[in-house]
Amino acid sequence: MAETDSQLAAVQAKLGAKVIETLRSQGDDVVILDRGGLRESFRLLKQEPALDFDFLSDITAVDYWQKKEPRFEVVYQIFSRARRARLRIRVPVPDNDSAVESLVPLWRGASFLEREVWDLFGIRFIDHPDLRRVLLYDEFVGYPLRKDYPVNLTQPRVPERTVNGTFVDERSRNKLLRLKKSLGSKL
Amino acid sequence: MKAESKELPTEIMELQMGPSHPATHGTIKFNLKLEGEKVLDCDVEVGFLHRGFDKSCEQVTWTQVIPYTDRLNYASSLINNVGYALAVEKLIGAETPPRCQYIEVIVSELARIYDHLTCCGMASSELGAITAGFYMIEAREMITRIVEGLTGARLTVTYVRIGGVKHDLPHDFAENVLSTFKTIRKLLDDCDRLLSRNRIFIDRLSNVGVMSQETALSYCLTGPILRATGVNYDVRKAFPYLIYDQLDFEVPLGSRGDNYDRFVCRIREIDQSMKIVEQALAQLPVGPVWIDDPRFVLPEKEKVYGSIEGLMHHFKIIMEGIHVPPGETYFAVEGGNGELGFYIVSDGGGRPYRLRVRPPCFIAMGAFHEMIKGYMVADIVPTFGMVNMIGGECDR
DSSP states (O other): HHHHHHHHHHHHHHGGEEEEEEEEEETTTEEEOOOOHHHHHHHHHHHOOOOOEEEEEEEEEEOOOOSSSSSSSEEEEETTTTTTTEEEEEEEEOSSEEEEEOOTTTTTTTTHHHHHHHHHHHEETOOOOOOOOOSSSOOOOOTTTTTTTOTTTOOOOOOOOOOTTTTOHHHHHHHHHHHHHHHGGGO | HHHHSOOOOOOEEEEEOOOOOTSSOOEEEEEEETTTTEEEEEEEEEOOOOOOOOHHHHHHTTTTTHHHHTTSSSSHHHHHHHHHHHHHHHHHHOOHHHHHHHHHHHHHHHHHHHHHHHHHHHHHHHHHHHHHHHHHHHHHHHHHHHHHHHOOOOOOOOOOTTTTTTOOOOOOOOHHHHHHHHHHHHHHHHHHHHHTTOHHHHHHHSSSSSOOHHHHHHTTHHHHHTTTTTOOHHHHHHHHOOGGGOOOOOOOSSSSHHHHHHHHHHHHHHHHHHHHHHHHHHHHHSSOSSOTTTTSSSOOOHHHHHHHHHHHHHHHHHHOOOOOOOEEEEEEEESSSSEEEEEEOOSSSSSSEEEEEEEHHHHHHTTTTHHTTSSBBGGGGHHHHHHTHHHHHOOO
16 A cells, blocks of 8 residues: 555656646556646656556547546556556546547557557547557548447448559449449448 | 679569468458568558447446457457456455355466467467367367366356356366366377477477567567567566465566467466466365355345345346446456456446457557568468467457
C-alpha cells in the first residue's frame, strides 16, 4: 500500500500540473492526465529513473456517451519491469476535437494499438505515421464501438476494389457491373 | 571480368500473400514488396475474422461473455476463461476457494501445453517434418481428450465461471493426466530426436526472423517471442496470480531472438507446464470449488425446484445477470502467446459497459514486418508459424 502510494506521489511530483487526478481503483493505480503535451508526459514516465515505466501493455478507449463530459477516455496500461508495478493512465478527450498525441515515437508497438482505437472509436492520433483502419475495411461507415452506433446496423455494400497491377477476372468484373446496376445511384 | 560483377537490373515486385494462403493457418494478408526473393517491406492486413467481440460483450450479461472468450484464442480457451473470470472477480473483490484456484492453474497449464503443441506441431509440419508434426498433434489430441472428459467440449469449453468453476474434477482426472503426461514426454522425446539435430529444420529456423531485445520491447511484445530474446517477463512470475507464487517452475529464456529460440522456448515451456500440473495435482486441497456468495453463484438445483426463494434467485441471476459494482480494472494472465489482459469497465448494471482484451497475437502481428524484413519469402511461413497468430484473438 505504502509502495503504491509513493508511486502515485512520484508521478504527481514529476508531471505536476498535467495530472488532473490520481486515484486507486480495485488495487490499481490510476492517473488521469491532461491531453496537452501527452507525449512529453509519457516520455517522463518512461525515462525518469524514479518512475521507469518502460513497457506499454495496452491502449484502448472508452466511450462515456451521455454519461460523462468529456465524452471519450483513452486508456493506457503501462508497467515498470524493474519495479514490477502497473499504472493506468486515463486521458479525457472531448467529442468535438477527438485527437491525442501519438506514442509511436516512444513505443513502436503503439502503432497497431492506436490504429485500432482510430478504427473503432474514431479518435485521431496526431503524428501517427500510418493512421489507417486496421480491423475494418476502408469503406466502413462510422465507428462501431461508439455507444451511439447501434449494434444491429448494417453497412452498405462495397463494390469490388481494383488494385493496380493485379489480375482481374472478367467474371468478377461482370459481377461488379451487376452490383452497380442493382444498386443504381447509391454507389 | 568487370562485366561479370555487373548487377542485373532488378525491379521491386509487389506481391499479395493471402488472405487464404494454404501455408498460413489463419486468414491474414501480407502485402509484400520483393526484390527477387528478398522481402523489402511487408504490410500486414488483419481483421478478416473481426466479429465485434467488444461490442457483442456489451450486449450480454457478465456470465454470457464466457462463451465469447472461448472463441478468442481457441487453442487456449481455458486460459481465456480463467483470465476473464479473474478480472471480474477482481472488480467484485472476491477470492475463490483454494481448490478452485488449483483447478484453474491446472486447466490453464493444460491449455498452454495444447497451445504450444499446436504451434510447434504446425510449424514443424510446415517445414516438412510431417512426422514430428503428427507426433505433436497426437500429444495434443490426448490433452483434448482430458479437456473433453473434464468440460464436455473439445475446444469451446466454457468451464470457468465468475466465482468458481462449472464443476469439480472427475474422480479419475489425476490418474488420467499423469499417465497422459508419460506418453506426451515420450512423444516429445521422439520429436526431439527427429528435430534437434536435423540440419534442414535448424537451418530453416535459426537466424531467421531475428529480433533484438530493444525492438521486441519497443513493439510491446510478450510471451515466447519476447522471452526468446532473453527478456525475463512472464506474468506468472512478474505479477503472480492464483497460486503461481507457491509453485516451483522456471521461465525458459532464449538468447538470439530468432525462430529457433522461439521454438525451443515453447518446447521447454511445455515441460515446465507439465511440472506445474503435477505439482498442483499433488498439492490439490479438498474443499468447495465455488465462492460462498449467493449474489454471484447459482443456487443448487434442489433449492431451485424445492423452494420459491431458490427459484427466484435462479431466475434473477439468469435473467438480469450478476451485478458487478461500478468501477474499472485491468487484469492480465499469461496466455499461450503472451500477456492476455482484460480491461473491464462496469457501470453497475448486469452487463459490461466496456470490455477490452489485450490480444497478444494482434500486437505480435504489428511487429511482424520487423521480423521478416530482409529475409526470404520462404521464411515468412516459419516466422508466421512461430508467432502463432490465432485469428479469433487477433481480429476479435
